[in-house]
Amino acid sequence: MMKIGMMLGFEESIKTMTNIATQAEAAGINSLYTVDAGRSATVTAAAVINATSSAQVGTYIVNAYARDPWMTGIEARDLNEISGGRFVLGVGTGNLHFNDLYMGIDSSKPLKKMRDFMEVVRGVVAGRAREPVRYRGDIHRIRWRASWEPLDNYVPVYLSASGPKMVRLAGEVSDGVGIGIMSSVE
Template identity: 60%
Template sequence: MRLGPLLGFENSFETVVSVAQEMESVGAASVMLAEAGRSAVTQAAAVIAATDEIEVGTYVVNAFARSPWLTGLTARDLDEMSGGRFVLGVGTGNVHFNDWYMGIDSSKPLAAMRDFVQIVREVVAAPAGSRVTYNGPVYEMGKWRATYAPLRSSVPVYLSASGPQMMRLAAEVSDGIGVGIMASVEFMRDIVRPNAVASAEAVGREGSELRFPMGALVSVNQDSEAARDAARASICGLFHPVPHPYYDSQMRQQGFSEAANMLSELMPEGRTSEAKQLLPEEIVDSLTISGTPSECSRRIAQYEGVADQVVMMRVAQRNEPVGVAAYEPILELVSEVNSR
């Protein structure tokens, strides 16, 4: 199983870079950068400059915050900087944040994302001297000519998807379906993979060539119950100050509509303690990777064959140290998984 952290929530660039270096030293497969409090692109450049072999990617950049042309150029540059270690994860972003921060209505993203990903893939693969022309219902592009050869024939592009329509689109136009945190083994095995493969093959693509990276809430603590309690708090946080539409949808698709309704009611009012008490244990068991390092290692093993990569979003623990030291349990987990 390919394993690595999702960074981007740390207090300093020094911590981001230092954690990435530590991950490389223990044999993690990748370091992915989130676009949250920091730019995923800037973080990726910093990590690329500080590492030698580990795969570096964005998970994910917000397509509505940038043009597809510039995103393609950025991916070409980062791939060259890294010596061919870069992967581009792209998504729609949070519909609420797009509205609040940028005044953008992203509530109907399918056509935009189809155009966006197709332009990006053409730009990253364009040989020196070739032109890229594209005419879509949302984005158009003309007259651009690649001035130099890309390092590789293409850069992997993953499209973040949760709902069935976006998953279908990801299978049709991208290199992989970037699944967000809170996906059970059954969700990946019975819904994501078979539907994506069928959608790819329906448009003449090889379904076997699709990749399936999966985000995961990973709560590691030598005290198993403390890890689970931290995971409960993290799940509740996804519904504050308003429910995150991606995770709300993903919960409901996996049969937890009652819990999603409860969280949608309590968390906007700040009733975290009550929400944690009412959260079903089955959600922690099946939608997170929580417990001691050994318990988490066994949970990760359950995803063998259904996810190609686990992108670990670290869950903060009560009274944990600051900086790189907070990642010691995750580093231990990576070492344990690699030793299996």
């Protein structure tokens, strides 16, 4: 049977989005995704999780340039727990032009940024209670110990990519790849 996912908008109220999510789940939609654009993808995902019971809920995507990787990993653990294991985390660079122009964030080295971000997030997501999680990269580093056990199931972490180098990186540091809307056939 074919599985169908749906990206929720961000220009509607959260109440409207949760109503749409409830109706979509009832209509057979298997997965629902929120986005860091105009709203927080993780806060919106929490509302969608609360409004649904069986659909997988994920972010497509959280903007790695606008977020801290440690807190992103913590949020993914929490969302997975409150969803009963239905959460998937999608991470990406966001719109590099938007990052530079509107947020004033230098996004000139996306491969280094995404490698480090993904390594930290995946370490936090998989961290067991009282076991050290350590990573030291070019941009991010972490020394952390979880104080609680995550759910038995692992939170899948996908990397959004639109070019061949980022797709290769996704193969190295993620559980899957989300092909960006601005991708080419190359």
